[in-house]
Amino acid sequence: MSDFQQPPLPYAMDALKGYISEEQMSYHYGKHHAGYYTKLNRMLKDDPLAEHSLQDVVVASSGGIFNNAAQAWNHAFFWNCMSPASSGGPSGQLADFIDRDFGSIQAFKDQFSEAATTLFGAGWAWLAIDSQSKLSILPLGNADTPLKYHQTPLLTLDVWEHAYYVDYRNERPRFVDGFWEVANWDFVSKQLEEAIA
Numbered sequence: 001m002s003d004f005q006q007p008p009l010p011y012a013m014d015a016l017k018g019y020i021s022e023e024q025m026s027y028h029y030g031k032h033h034a035g036y037y038t039k040l041n042r043m044l045k046d047d048p049l050a051e052h053s054l055q056d057v058v059v060a061s062s063g064g065i066f067n068n069a070a071q072a073w074n075h076a077f078f079w080n081c082m083s084p085a086s087s088g089g090p091s092g093q094l095a096d097f098i099d100r101d102f103g104s105i106q107a108f109k110d111q112f113s114e115a116a117t118t119l120f121g122a123g124w125a126w127l128a129i130d131s132q133s134k135l136s137i138l139p140l141g142n143a144d145t146p147l148k149y150h151q152t153p154l155l156t157l158d159v160w161e162h163a164y165y166v167d168y169r170n171e172r173p174r175f176v177d178g179f180w181e182v183a184n185w186d187f188v189s190k191q192l193e194e195a196i197a
């Protein structure tokens with residue numbers, strides 16, 4: 001059986017400092033995210049599910065295996081949603097789709113921020129696209145993911161307390177606001193292109 005491996009962070013541990021400190025990132029990536037892989041691999045020891053892709057395990061599993069597989073997948077996706085060289089805003093087809101489904105880029109950002117800020121307890125705010133190519137914002141609790149609802153994730157923000165408590169303590173709204181400074185729109189555009197191809 002092959003183990004699932006945590007992918008490397010797509011930038012240096014301190015690359016997002018100003019938004020996420022090296023200490024915050026080292027706990028989040030090195031302890032929390034890494035821990036989900038450790039637990040998942042332990043749970044899937046001798047389980048034929050371990051021969052599938054991580055995404056397939058997320059879609060097919062429930063309970064503890066789902067929680068750890070989804071958290072492994074969600075975080076790997078989340079790291080890619082941020083970049084030290086953010087392009088500043090959506091463009092091209094992504095901007096067109098956002099305008100069509102939310103009215104404007106600003107309206108989308110406001111709705112996404114509101115969903116991320118008000119999500120009760122631990123979870124994730126997602127931008128996802130369905131099979132009709134319609135975009136929607138999904139605030140989902142704990143490890144839950146659009147993959148479970150036949151939707152394709154385009155962007156996510158982790159609002160578990162472990163994502164921001166070192167840098168922001170209890171101030172989730174400030175953590176959510178800062179996200180737009182580092183959002184990786186090129187990555188979001190790429191997810192959209194693949195989803196509608």
Ligand code: FE2
Pocket residue numbers: 028032075158160162163
């Ligand atoms: Fe997290």
